[in-house]
Amino acid sequence: QVQLVESGGGLVQAGGSLRLSCAASGRTFSSYAMGWFRQAPGKEREFVAAIVRSGGMRYYADSVKGRFTISRDNAKNTVYLQMNSLKPEDTAVYYCAADRGTAQAMGGSTALDAWGQGTLVTVSS
DSSP states (O other), X not given: OOOEEEXXXXXXXXXOOEEXXXXXXXXXXXXXXXXXXXXXXXXXXXXXXXXXXXSOOEEEOTTTTTTEEEEEETTTTEEEEEEOSOOGGGOEEEEEEEESSOHHHHTTOSOOSEEOOOEEEEEEO
16 A cells, blocks of 8 residues: 655735645655645635646646645655745645545545645744
């Protein structure tokens, strides 16, 4: 099973940018759809973005569409989340996830094959 480690979180002012990375172990990274989720204090975990195995299709939550971009590099076993125009409401722990199902379906489930430990993003106003 793939293991995931996120990095790149931190404190940023509103309007700023951050890029999160998620490094995967193992030789089967390209067989997984990958996604990003987030969980704000006192709230449930929510879908942010997902990308198909080849990187050719991407899906986004309405709240981040046009501001966030998910990408992957299968040669480096890494998935990224570029976050621009950050808002205080983007403050959360961000998790990456891997699943053998479809990227499109990741938005409707948290019962996925693997999760990272999370990285905290704090956006100050």
